[in-house]
Amino acid sequence: MIPFHKAKSIVQKHLFTLGEETISLNDAGGRVLAQDIIATFPSPLFDNSAMDGFAVLSRDTKDATPKNPVTLKLVGVSSAGTPSDIELEEGECIQCMTGAKIPHGADAIIMVEDSSGFSDLDKVQITIEAFPGKHIRNCGEEIKEGERLIQKGTPITPSEIGTCATFGYGELTVYNKPKIAIFGTGDELVEPGNALCDGQIYNSNLYVFAELATRVGAEIIMRDVIKDNKDSLRAFLSHAIETCDIIISSGGVSMGKYDYVREVFMELGVNEHFWKVAQKPGKPLFFGTGYNTLIFGLPGNPVSSYIGFMEWVWPVIHTLTRQPKPEPLTAILKKPFPREDVKYRFLFGKAWMEKGQLVCEPSPKVGSHMLTSSLQTNCILGTAQGDGPLKPGESISIHLLPWKTVK
Ligand code: AMP
Ligand code: MG
Numbered sequence: 001m002i003p004f005h006k007a008k009s010i011v012q013k014h015l016f017t018l019g020e021e022t023i024s025l026n027d028a029g030g031r032v033l034a035q036d037i038i039a040t041f042p043s044p045l046f047d048n049s050a051m052d053g054f055a056v057l058s059r060d061t062k063d064a065t066p067k068n069p070v071t072l073k074l075v076g077v078s079s080a081g082t083p084s085d086i087e088l089e090e091g092e093c094i095q096c097m098t099g100a101k102i103p104h105g106a107d108a109i110i111m112v113e114d115s116s117g118f119s120d121l122d123k124v125q126i127t128i129e130a131f132p133g134k135h136i137r138n139c140g141e142e143i144k145e146g147e148r149l150i151q152k153g154t155p156i157t158p159s160e161i162g163t164c165a166t167f168g169y170g171e172l173t174v175y176n177k178p179k180i181a182i183f184g185t186g187d188e189l190v191e192p193g194n195a196l197c198d199g200q201i202y203n204s205n206l207y208v209f210a211e212l213a214t215r216v217g218a219e220i221i222m223r224d225v226i227k228d229n230k231d232s233l234r235a236f237l238s239h240a241i242e243t244c245d246i247i248i249s250s251g252g253v254s255m256g257k258y259d260y261v262r263e264v265f266m267e268l269g270v271n272e273h274f275w276k277v278a279q280k281p282g283k284p285l286f287f288g289t290g291y292n293t294l295i296f297g298l299p300g301n302p303v304s305s306y307i308g309f310m311e312w313v314w315p316v317i318h319t320l321t322r323q324p325k326p327e328p329l330t331a332i333l334k335k336p337f338p339r340e341d342v343k344y345r346f347l348f349g350k351a352w353m354e355k356g357q358l359v360c361e362p363s364p365k366v367g368s369h370m371l372t373s374s375l376q377t378n379c380i381l382g383t384a385q386g387d388g389p390l391k392p393g394e395s396i397s398i399h400l401l402p403w404k405t406v407k
Contacts, residue, residue, distance in 0.1 A: 042140035185252035251300025
C-alpha cells in the first residue's frame with residue numbers, strides 16, 4: 001500500500017500529450033482549441049445600418065421636425081445581402097434595412113419611425129435631424145483585422161462557437177479526445193432491463209463510467225462486462241491495450257479468488273506502477289502502463305468505483321484534453337467527518353453557502369456498496385489521514401461534482 005500523494009505523483013509522471021484533429025464547427029462544442037482564432041477580416045466587415053430606415057446625407061436633414069419635415073427623393077433600396085450601387089446625391093435618400101451596406105455618399109440613417117414610412121411613393125418626408133454617423137455600424141468598430149480573438153487552449157463554449165462562426169471558421173483544430181475502454185468484471189453482473197437470478201446484481205458501474213467519461217470529454221471505444229475468467233479478460237484487454245489511450249476497469253483487482261484483472265494485466269506485459277493506495281474507499285487501486293496506454297483498475301464496489309473515477313481518472317482526462325484545472329476548494333464542516341488514521345478518506349457530501357461561507361456535510365451513508373449515498377450530493381469531501389474524526393467547524397477539502405451547483 002503506498003501513500004495517497006505518492007500515488008498521485010506517480011500517475012502525474014506517466015501522463016502524455018494527445019494529438020490534434022480538425023473537426024467541423026458543428027462538432028466542436030465542449031472540445032478545447034488547439035489553434036488561435038484570428039480575425040481574418042474586420043468586424044463589422046463593412047459600414048452597415050443599425051436600423052430599418054433611410055440612408056441620407058445628414059446635412060440634408062438640418063432642422064427637420066415632425067412639424068417641419070424635409071422631403072427627400074427616394075432613389076433606391078439597400079437590403080441586407082443586396083447592396084445598392086447608387087451614389088447618393090444631395091436631396092436624395094435610399095431605403096436601407098438593418099445590416100444592409102451603407103450606400104456610397106450616405107453618412108447617416110434615419111429610422112423609418114422618423115419618416116413618412118416605407119411606401120411606393122418616390123418622395124419621403126424626414127421628421128428628425130441626423131448627425132453624421134447616426135445609426136451606422138462602422139467597419140472594424142468591434143474587431144480589427146488580424147486581432148487574436150480566442151487563444152489556443154480555450155474550451156469551446158457557445159461564445160467561442162458563435163465567434164468562430166462569425167469569422168467564417170467552418171472547421172477548428174482541437175485536441176484529441178482520449179480513446180478509452182471501460183469494462184466491468186464479475187459473474188454476478190446482469191445488465192439493467194433483464195431479470196436477476198439468485199445471487200446476481202445489476203451492473204451499475206459501467207453506466208456510471210460511461211456517463212462520467214462522456215462528460216469529461218473522452219471517447220468510449222470499447223465497453224464490456226466480462227466474466228471472471230482469464231481468457232475473456234485477455235481477449236478484451238489485449239485489444240484495448242493496442243487501441244486505447246486509457247483503460248478503466250471496475251472490479252476484479254481486490255483479494256478475491258476470482259480477481260484476475262491484475263494477473264492478466266501482468267501477463268500482457270503491463271508495467272505495474274502501484275496496486276493498493278492508502279485511501280478509503282478504493283484501497284485496491286491498480287495503476288499501470290502498457291505501450292501508450294494508461295491503465296486504472298478500480299475496485300468494484302460502486303462507491304469506490306465512482307469516487308475512484310472522479311479522483312483518479314477524471315483529473316487525468318481533464319489534463320490530457322487540456323481543460324482548465326478547477327480551483328481547490330475548502331468548506332467548513334457542519335457535521336463530523338470520519339477521518340482515518342492511515343488512509344486518505346473520501347465521502348460524497350453536500351456543500352452549500354451559509355452566511356457567505358461555504359459549508360458542507362458528508363453523506364450519512366458511508367458504506368462503499370451504497371451508491372445511493374451519491375444522490376442529493378454535489379461534491380466529494382476528502383481529507384488526509386489524521387488523529388480522530390474532523391469536528392464541526394473544522395475545514396475540509398471538497399471537489400465539486402462538475403455538473404452540480406452550490407446553492
Ligand atoms: P470486486 O472488486 O470484483 O471484488 O467487487 C466488489 C463488489 O462490487 C462486489 O460486491 C461486486 O459484486 C460489486 N461490483 C463489481 N462490479 C460491479 C458493477 N459493474 N456494478 C455494480 N457492482 C459491482
Ligand atoms: Mg468481482
